[in-house]
Amino acid sequence: MITALLLFWPALAALLVLLIKGQGAKKVAFIAALVEFALSLFALSSFDTQSGAMQHSLNLPWIESGIGFSVGMDGISLLMVLLTTFLVPLIVLSSYKHEYKNPNVFYALILFMQTGLIGVFVAMDAFLFYFMWEVALIPIYFIAAVWGGTDRIRITFKFFVYTIFGSLFMLAAFVYLYLQTPGTHSSDVNAFYQLTLSSESQSWIFWFLFIAFAIKMPVFPFHTWQPDTYTESPAQATMLLSGIMLKMGIYGVLRWLLPVVPYGVSQWDELVLILAIIGIVYASIIAIRQRDLKRLIAYSSIAHVGLIAAGIFTLNEQGLQGGVIQMLSHGINVVGLFFIIDIIFSRTNTREITSLGGITQNAKGLSIFFMILLLGSVALPLTNGFVGEFLLLSGVFQYNAWFGGVAGLTIILGAVYMLRMFQGVMFGTKSELTEHFTDLTFYEKAVLIPLVVMVFWIGLFPNTFLDISEPAVNNLLSIINR
Structure with a gap:
């Protein structure tokens, strides 16, 4: 249950922040981010550090045909959640000297993005992972495009195209893996781990997944979007991109690439x-x-x-x-x-x-x-x-x-x-x-x-x-x- 609360609290707080006009939005966003950090510490306090299994798990039916709302945390996931919830309050606080136009929208987008980031780190279903991957992209696109530098539109469009391009490769690989699972099919991560695929299939799936994750990290030669995006984005967007969002790609390699193929x-x-x-x-x-x-x-x-x-x-x-x-x-x-x-x-x-x-x-x-x-x-x-x-x-x-x-x-x-x-x-x-x-x-x-x-x-x-x-x-x- 704590995992679901970690996932949905920032989204609920973002909706509240949207209703607040003026500079009060940043204070509410900061308090909401601190509450999220406290929730992550509570999850840590009840976490068995001797076990490598998933903990704080929740698995509910979501879409028919074996796609579920499956979330949980092992030690790797927990550290990424802790990093996210630790940094977001500081990123919000770092903006206190800035007077952004439409601050309620700005801070709501940060909190919405936190939901996507947490979702990526706790998703145990391939399509939920993909959904949260895209959820994290949309807020940062608007933060960079609306509050960025003079060349922000061109740069953020390039960033968006790069990421969507990689995401489509990942989606294609997930669909193929889902169809290879026996019976009624499943997109659960453990079902993917148990697949027995030919070396040829694993080879092309590797590249489909690797390209998606390498763009997000980014790894040479998939890095060309990064310097311009970091430079033109407002400081808080740059912190979110560099401090947390690029970890999505590394985490994706650990969770969905290495053990699956x-x-x-x-x-x-x-x-x-x-x-x-x-x-x-x-x-x-x-x-x-x-x-x-x-x-x-x-x-x-x-x-x-x-x-x-x-x-x-x-x-x-x-x-x-x-x-x-x-x-x-x-x-x-x-x-x-x-x-x-x-x-x-x-x-x-x-x-x-x-x-x-x-x-x-x-x-x-x-x-x-x-x-x-x-x-x-x-x-x-x-x-x-x-x-x-x-x-x-x-x-x-x-x-x-x-x-x-x-x-x-x-x-x-x-x-x-x-x-x-x-x-x-x-x-x-x-x-x-x-x-x-x-x-x-x-x-x-x-x-x-x-x-x-x-x-x-x-x-x-x-x-x-x-x-x-x-x-x-x-x-x-x-x-x-x-």
Whole structure:
């Protein structure tokens, strides 16, 4: 029952927010998001961390012919739900300094999107998963198209077409798998796991599903929509896209690709690793050349996701566990970095690194938070990024030492572009735009403090989260290797 409440509460709250005029909508949206976070903590408190099975399950008839409203959570799902419910209140709070037109619609769309995101992470039926996948897309499209930058219409249209294109491939694969189930047919995830498909069928199904998930993540060469969309979208949309929505693609690989078509994966895993590693190096080099702060972090996100994808497709415990923990760490770090960029832009009206400088002289607090999140992003030991990258690289090295060596360049290249960015923005001589730069406000600290706490919590006590996902990861590996 708690899973259904987690799913429907944001949608009900969104309907309430729509009725509220003026700036009161943001307060109600924030309170609703906090309630959702409390519900996720309650789900955690009653969760058996020793079991890899689905818990808090609910299975109701939805559509005739074997399609059900089937939801539940294992350790992987629960961590993604916790990440979503933790970040959404902070994303809402981060908007308090902005005065958006039609704020009730803006915040209602954020809450509607949260319903879609939660739905993706708890859906145990293929068509419910597909439905929630599309539900999450619609709100972010309108947020980016209505409140985005000057080129928002063209960019969001490109993003929408890319995602719909991938979704159609996923739907076609799900329909085929559904028709292969015996008897009256079923779209339940366990029915898909039990299918015995030919290697030829698994091969093309692999690509249909992989393309859908690779576009959302995104993995090279399916990434071209991402930098422009991140740059033109309003800050809160960028945080939702980077912090949570791209995790939908990674989660889809874990839940619906690897265990459903294991022979298809074994045919193409090496090619996927090559694409992912190319993406790591390519995106890192492009990030080094960026002068726009948002685009730099956008490309860094492609590099980080490339490493996650490479680790997952090694099909060993270290790679899978590293992928899960890095999804949490990346979500926290990237939301914090995009928020800091939004703070800088709100005070200077620019994101150009060459137009900034000397900010640390006036903003010691911002400098500290910025540096902590940056060090988490470059995987400094004792921060959250180190745990995930160590496990991921360990998994890739086990798969192929040469692949591991090239993928390990992410540590060096990441340090180059992130530290150069920090040096150009925060150190040096003040510019005209940063001469009167002010330090953090109360609301800005309220957003950044929880993020920094999580940077150190995951870095110092990673087993808090790894113990939750480990039984589910082992269960997943047993299904893949059956």
